[in-house]
Amino acid sequence: MLATYAQAFSLVFEPYVLTVILCSAIYGLFVGCVPGLTATMATALLVPITFFMPAVPAVAAIVTATAMAIFSGDIPGALLRIPGTPASAAYTDEAYAMTKKGQAEVALGAGLVFSAIGGLFGTLVMITSAPALAEIALKFSSFEYFWMVVLGLAGAVFIGNASILKASISLLLGLLVACIGLDNPAAHPRFTFGNTELTGGVSLIPMMVGMFAISEILRFMVHLDPPLKLATEKIGNVFKGMWGLLTKYKWPLVRGSALGTIIGIQPGSGADMAAWMSYAVAKKFSKEPEKFGTGHVEGIVEAGAANNSALAGAWIPAIVFGIPGDSITAIAIGVLYLKGMNPGPTIFIKNPENIYAIFLVFILANLIMIPLGWLTIKVAKTVLRVSRHILMPTILLFCIVGSFAINNTVFGVVLILIFGLIAFVLEENGFPVAPAILGVVLGQMMEENFITSMIKSDGDPSVFFTRPIAMGLAIATFVILLWPVGVWLWRQRRSFSTRRSV
């Protein structure tokens, strides 16, 4: 174990990898800071470049850029009342209210310091739990994997979505897209419309660039909001008073980090959900809940820690089972496959040094976040003045090149156009996009394990429920599936009995 860590250390601490980490940190901070450019978009745009790197720097780039982007999304939230990434939206009003009260440095400092602590907490959980989970996962066969995938997809649909029906449709569309191509048990070309480019299936990366970058550009193009206006020009020392906040709010910090990690692990819900839920929890357990919303730092401490810890948490199922915890890890899993680091429990046996290198990168990224984040806050005024009218068309050109670079065909550009338009229309109509992405990523795994299991059991589906772990996972799935029904029935009964008593 120690020898492996030494090996991982030498993989990470070499000039090339460190340069990649530094560059992607600056990139992530910039993208997170500009409103309209999300952390997911940052990841999707980074993938075509990591395509040309060895495995460790490629993953390091993604890990660093996303951690930075999730933090720096707080900056425009505090200064412009526009969250830089969706993960900051939960406490944007709070941070802005603090800025209005002349406490911009406290809001930003808390965002920075507690983001780093939350990120380190999540990383610690990942380092300790992932190898242990992998031990269990080694015992899994196709039955258990099938249920794991179903459990993940059920979580993506049933947890935290406004409309479960629309989330389900989004998921099913993703699963249908995953069916396209030759990659099925019979190697029959499905839904390819005679197009040779489609026989290999829909390329994941152009699809993600389309759904997360092109749709975002289109949304910017039809945006009717007034131009951005900074709430304050003056930002003091962001580290002042942080120690006091740390001792005062140590429990909210731990609670936020823990909840964030758990939500991150749960497939389908990522940093943004972690922030919303932690903010609500912070308010519920606070001694002074009446201060929330008026520029009170407590919620920022808890939710700021939560969204960064969720990021690390999401990697746990991604590494151990190959099941992404959120849309960012869905993209990262694609990169792992491209680099020959196929996720799954055996990765801890085959090339453990690479996994430990990822752990080290997580620690490193959360540590350098503090000085680099401080610098970003210093130059934020200038960054926020960068014209988005120039930025967005340039990003469009990057999307074109990036999607072309994966297979060197213009078909990649066709894909970003189609999926960009689909994602734009779906989101305009209230369909969440994340379940679709998980559907595409997990569709093949789900089908493979389903078919293998059915052939193994000679067409008898009862085997899905008789193996002990499989049964446990099946029960967990049905609990998630039947939860909303149960809640609905309970409410009906209660309203019925109250009506009767009246």
Next chain:
Amino acid sequence: MRFNDALLGLGFLALSIAVLVDIQGFPSFQGQSIGPGAFPGLIAVLLACCSVALIWRGWRERREQGVIAVGAWLSSPRHVRNFLVTVGALVFYIAAADRLGFLICGTIILSSLFLSLRVKPALAVPLAVLLPLIIHVMFYKLLRVPLPWGVLPVLY
């Protein structure tokens, strides 16, 4: 632009029926009950169920939802133009990249988007020439992505 849920549901229902029709032509294995059509078929059936639920909901709420709720941007010609220029830029690249080459296409795309977004021409035109060049050097030279030269001779 929000469509009524019933309209979207009809679209999804049509999609699932199309899938169900298409998988009828898929081959099956001897002695196996499960072929390549089983999984897409299952998903199509589930999608059809969800579509029916969506249609029912859209129909029930047809008063509140209307048939199509036009977003504010659709009544602003400037924003409609921005949207169309963006989509047009991608279509243009797909159609013309191999013939005209990346540099020329990139310049045309950027200048039209900049001008549509009302960037000052004195700034827009030099940027539209320079940025594709930088991106081209970065990807063609450093990452060895064979971006097409088109009508231009191979310069580097």
